[in-house]
Amino acid sequence: MKKNRIVALAGAILMTVSMALTGCGGSNASQTTATQAAAGGEASGEKTFNMKLGHNMAEDHAVNIALKGWAETVKEKSNGTINIEVVPNGVLGSETDMISQIQGGALDMAKVSAATLGNFSKAYTAFSVPYLFNDKESYFKVLENQDLMKEVYDATADQGFRGFTWLDSGARSFYTKDREIRKPEDLKGLKIRTMDSQMAIDMMNALGGSATAMGYGDIYTAIQQGVIDGAENNVTALRDHADVAKVYSYDIHTMIPDIVVISQKVWDEMSDNQKQIINETAAEMSSNYKQAWKEFEDQVINDVKGKGVTFVEDVDIPAFQEAVKPIYEKLQKDEPDTYALCEKIQAAQK
Template sequence: MHLKKFLVICLVLLLSVSLLAGCGQKAQQPQQSQSNSQPSGSNQSGSQDKIIIKLGDVLAEDHPHTQAYHFFAKRMSELTNGKVEVQVFPNSQLGNQRDMVEGMQMGTLQMGKSMMTVLSGFLPEVQVFDLPYIFRDRDHFYKVLDGPIGQSFLHEKLPKIGLIGVALFDAGVRSVYNSKRPIKTLDDMKGLKLRVPESPIYIDMMFAFGATGTPMAVGEMYTALQTHVIDGAENAPIFYNSQKHYEVSKYFSYTNHIMTPDVLLMSKKFYDTLPKDVQEAVLKAGLEAQQYERKLWQDLENKTIEELKAKGVEFNEVDTTPFKEAAKKVWEKYQDKLGKDLIQQIVDTK
């Protein structure tokens, strides 16, 4: 009898515990459901979080391209009423240019800037922009970029490799600088070991000029110049100044061999996730940043040269006729690969 009463009491206790536990679970369910119903990326108040865009480059903070990125960031914030925040990372903080291009293709980086030279590893035909002396002057350069050739590159070719072309920046006219001697004739190039971007065209160009082209990342250049691992390099005066290469390489010679654009890029994977109004803002702010950068570059170029002269840099003019003649060998080597018709279209642009 006592055993029956004991079993009944135990059964009643078990049922009571189960009912209490069930009530507790039901009380929690609405709160859990509410949490799961919140959209991804929203904050506790229910409003959308900012869209964060990280934008990387290898260049210094005071470079015109970096200043254009800050302009782009400001315009993106204005055009989206503060919904988008662009964070700028100069000085190779997010890796070298190839790293950033690959990151954008994978969707792990939202934005970055690349030379056409680096992009040629992903889209070989863009090497046409690197052919020495293909552009007659800056006016010709801009007409090609803003015309059908440049726009086809931005809006048709780049998306096929997972990138969105946002802007085409002026990167100046590239010339040779070194620590050994001024370059006045083609013969003065003989024996020089000069840093070049990682591009077969640049290497072949230096060979045609009688020098040796050595590929090297931007971040390694100053030390290599300082320790005479290389004799010099080639780039525009603004780059030469912003990287402080004048401290270790004082002869700047106007060979003016290449005028090539740099391109501001966005990951297509990231771009495709953006609302339509933000996509439109990206392209609008990009076009405005492009115009801002080009004016900034031209205004700064002459000023920079005067500052460099005051710092002891020796500038000298060069007879480029024999350089252009030597460059024909490079054109002949690459014309079939890049397309004779495309090269001719650039040359014929008026």
């Protein structure tokens, strides 16, 4: 029955993401090339790009389904001059590994968290600042602000890659083996897995918990063996951890988008028409994915309730907001550029 639900959900997500995108065929590319096309490319004088796009989600995850649908659309609209093979499951390494591969010319594209990108540019660090966004509507308003996001995307161009679109990755909250988190004091003494991000570590320190950075794939065993007491992530993480984590508390401390990045070298070799195809189809994918993500979250919540997971909604969010104020004060003093971007992001929500 579970397998049937996953297949049905995958089909529903693909249909939602593809509503405004037209697909045809797949990609059998294996490595980046920039040669004259044998068919459509020769007629247009454009180069053909056979690329790989890596990410660390499973094949039936909403991210993979959306990216594969987008790749098919790009192939069709470019008359076969842009072919993208989507490689899921972390086969190509961690998010940091994939960025390094892009910088070294061994990979073309990747879907990574803005939190990971904060290790490469302070412009992305802003997205990991707790309680940056007023609500989900404000979050989308910022991500759809093309001028603001171009500033962010351009920030890593001198490091060999650039962003070009985003994917919703939900709101991050705490989930634990058995403790309900309603106020910051409830985190005292708990070891919580965070991403390998200084901002995430600073947040845990401010809230009174103990941050433990580790890979996503290690969380299940770490909770099971008592190495950590819980983690922080969007609700879909329970799809993998509901057997060992029975309480999810909606403190909604961050909304950190995923970003799709591309090699700057590859981008520079593309024609203006090809860049336009990438940008326009990616923007449609991002927009359609909002609904696909919501459906994915709803399905996971429904499934894990059957496994005995409790969802805590009466969280004292103002208390959490008060507790992280020192982070903003530290940013203003030590990282004024990041603080200025936070102010710009907050102004864009009005």
